[in-house]
Amino acid sequence: MSKAQQLKAITKRIQSLPTLPQVVQKLTTMVESPDVTAKDIGRLLNSDQVLSAKVLKLVNSPFYGFPGRISSISHSIILLGFNVIKGVVLSASVFDLMEQSMVGLWEHSLGSAVVSGTIGRHLGLSEPEEISTGALLHDIGKVLVRVSLSDDYEKIKSVVLSKGCSFRDAELEVLGVDHAEIGSWLAEEWGLPERLAIPISFHHEPETAVKFKDRVAVVHIADSIVRAFGVGSGGDAFVSRISPQAWELVGMDRVDLPLLMKKIYSDLEEVDNYQL
Ligand SMILES: [Fe+2]
Ligand SMILES: [Fe+2]
Structure with missing residues (x-):
């Protein structure tokens, strides 16, 4: 069976997608309309108070660079853009699923978002907030496996233990x-823009991405760094090897690495104290 056929067979077995609040579905249609305003989106999100509180907490978290300064949803859209808000709303919605059973993965995702933002800004890449949001969502496929394919999830966990291999x-x-492939399918189902979907799809094989190579590389590098720093858990005890091409592509070979690592270390410490 080809990978595409295998994926199709798996997605057929998924009876229910993680349930997203209706607000998220409405948001998906809304952001596609050319004349939607920040106010319209603000009004929609404010109709779900729990969700809007979580979104506000996330956008005020250390990785977006406006800690504690964003007071309303419409303000956050103006500062961060529709794509970031859509990604954040999705993360906040699946967070509940992660919180119950996958605390380690949530911490890993937050950590990856922080490190991606730090690297993106350090390298002077454009839209570091979107890169962070892609990182926040990069392992979303694992949540789907946990929630919608729970028997397989248990099997995967026991293979990790018995063979000592990576998740x-x-x-x-x-x-x-x-999970990258499953995440890519999910991103399509949820109508995520390519700039968020591509880092999800290619974070383990950044060389194969044909678009947005720089943000894929940053998410890939951050993923390993976060593991190396021991923040959260990815389901196994390994730190995956960083692709040398990805490293060079974004110019990591030219930065003052000890300085950048110090910055990453202190930014990660802030996350340690951060709870949703
Ligand atoms: Fe991953
Ligand atoms: Fe990861």
């Missing part, structure tokens, strides 16, 4: 596809 290798063994 991703165990996924490939059990499912035939990995």
